[in-house]
Amino acid sequence: MKFIHTSDWHxxxxxxxxxxxxxxxIALNELFNIIEEEKPNALVIAGDLYDRSVAPVEAIELLNKVLNKIIIDLNTPVIAIAGNHDSGERLEFAKALVRNKGLYIEGIFNGEINKVTLEDEYGPVNFYLIPYVDPPVVREIYGYETIKDHDKAMKAMIERIKEKMNKSERNVVIAHGYVTYMTDKVEEKGGLSTSDSERPLSIGGSELINAGYFEDFNYTALGHLHGPQRVGSEKIRYAGSLLKYSFSEVKQRKGVTIVNMDKYGDIDIELRNIPMRRDFRIIKGELNSLIDPSVYREGNREDYIKVILTDEGEVLEPMAKLRAIYPNIMELSREVTKGNEETKVSKERNYKNKSKMDLFKDFYMDITGRECDDKRQQVMEKIIEEVEKGGE
Known part of the structure; x- marks a missing residue:
């Protein structure tokens, strides 16, 4: 059985x-070429097909075109789940109808974990689809008062799968979240490689899920983290995002994971890169140096650029001068040194590095002159979660 694992198209x-x-x-057109070359039994998408719950028209049109190309023209089934950015209700619209065409999408969690079974020359391979779901929803459906975070919610869902799972067959699970063996390192995201473009899954609570719950599966296809990486072993992997979406991802190599599974359920992994139309790059130096022809000819001038200026004095219209050379500048900042740590740029950086909850607590202190108590923090946590769910 060969399948391609991808996620976080956004x-x-x-x-x-x-x-x-x-x-x-353009990146998805490259994916078509990989599918045509590899001829997999299925394409697995581990969540976040869209970037927000109410997707713009052009995004819906593109996804429709892509799925039609893969399923109809390339004759490849697609198995997908909703991520935290998706609207599960919108994503699985008419799922009973499209299922007969080879599109298997699970968007809404209703208590049962549905599976898709594909056959190869060695027999069945079962794909269990766990769409992203908030812990309170799992608690209400299962009636377990102990479910108060993502870890307990996932444990309950995996236990429900194992009640009916045939371990003599080959089994794959698809999920979306922070999965790690290092669940005690909450502040470090459990040792996972994370990016600035990943939206938090909870405010004020643990997001980490124990990877040990997935050990009985032959492969776990994960979504949410934008950097391709394994969790403990190749059996549990993040495919990473389709493209780079922040400057914290400049060193990441984007692509898809090709999973080959033999008749015993043992897997072999191959990572295939997807060429990007424009890369994300950070360039640093004095303004006159950066606009000098001998410098700007290095690399693609059309890339998405973050510029860090090292000029000590005032700089006249730096963005206009830089954009004449680099048309896709996304960020411009000044290097922070000991002499200017309290400048406006430094304060802005500190602001960007703080969580929404920390910003609210700072605001509350500035307005009232006292610390925000736990009750008010809980109210604000709920508000922030609701806003995050709504997208940008």
Missing amino acids: IGKIVNEFHMTEDQE
């Missing part, structure tokens, strides 16, 4: 006011 995403849809379409 179709319709806007990064620093730049619409990424055209770049996404």
